[in-house]
Amino acid sequence: MGGATRTLLAGLAALGLSGCNMVVSERPWFNAASGPQLKDGIWAMVDTEDCVVDPAAALPDWPDCARPVLARGGEYLGPASDDDELPPAQRLDPARWDRIAHVLADGRPQIDQIASKGPVLASGPPVDGVDEGKPFYIYTAVQPVALDDAGRITALRRWPVLCGPKPARKANKPGRSRFVTDKPFKGLAIKGEGCTAKDVAALRRAAAGSEAIAGGDGFAIITSRWVRDYAP
Incomplete structure (x- = not known):
């Protein structure tokens, strides 16, 4: 199955464990979902x-160009990272999948607030912009591409909410990171190799501004489509 074994959760975990040039927060900016929501399945x-x-194909039989994720209410589910060595039939069993809570907020673009599974630990990798012992949230922008008759999202584009364009400098100067922007979007404050937003308005500006730079800044713009209902 190759690349199809990677999911949104794996990508979000990688983003969250680095936080490089991404907006993060220790407290949620959104407490309730609003606007169009993803169709469950x-x-x-x-x-x-x-x-x-x-749509009828079993998950292990999907093409390498597609990776599965289960959207269900306020959570995403996907294969656990420690299941990488399992046979595809076991690894791609949704009953085994990890869960990540999220809140999708209305706007243009919409903003998906995605919670960490736990606090930043001294024994684990650091998360730029987040203090040790704190849970954290990362943010992606969501642009609906198609809705069903009930107004639920059935296709979308997604990109990370970035701090700003990658730095133009080629040399790494003392006290400056070569991984975080030197021109943050208005209302963002650099912290380590990530950044935090002054308010929701700043977060929304960063979400809109990140679309034009995400594809060329080492982050992919992800296209996702609803495939089928899920019944355990």
């Missing part, structure tokens, strides 16, 4: 627009 994150997933 199995979704496919696709690498290319021409990637075709048979």
Whole structure:
């Protein structure tokens, strides 16, 4: 199955464990979902627009251009990172999948607030912009591409909410990181190699401004489509 074993959760975990040039927070900016919400069920994150997933196909039989994730209410589910060595039939069993809580807030674009599974630990990797012992949130922008008759999102584009364009300097000067912007969006404050937002308005400006730079800043713009209902 190759690349299809990677999911949104794996990507979010990688983003959250670095926080490089991304907006993070120790407290949530949004406490309730608003605006159009994702249709519950199995979704496919696709690498290319021409990637075709048979809605009837078992997850281990999906093409390498597609990666599965389950959207269910206020959570995403995907294969656990420590299940990497399991046979695909076991690793891709949604009953085994990890959960990540999220809140999708209305706006143009919408903003998806995604919670960490636990606090930053001294024994684990640091998260830039977050103090040790604190839980944290990362943010992605969501642009609905298609809605069903009930107004639920069935296709979308997603990109990370960044601190600003990657730094133009080629040399790493003392006291300055080569991984975080030197031109943060208005209302953002650099902290380590990540940043925090002054208020929701600053977060929304960063979400809108990040679309134009995400694809060329080492982060992919992800296209996802609803595939089918899920019944355990």
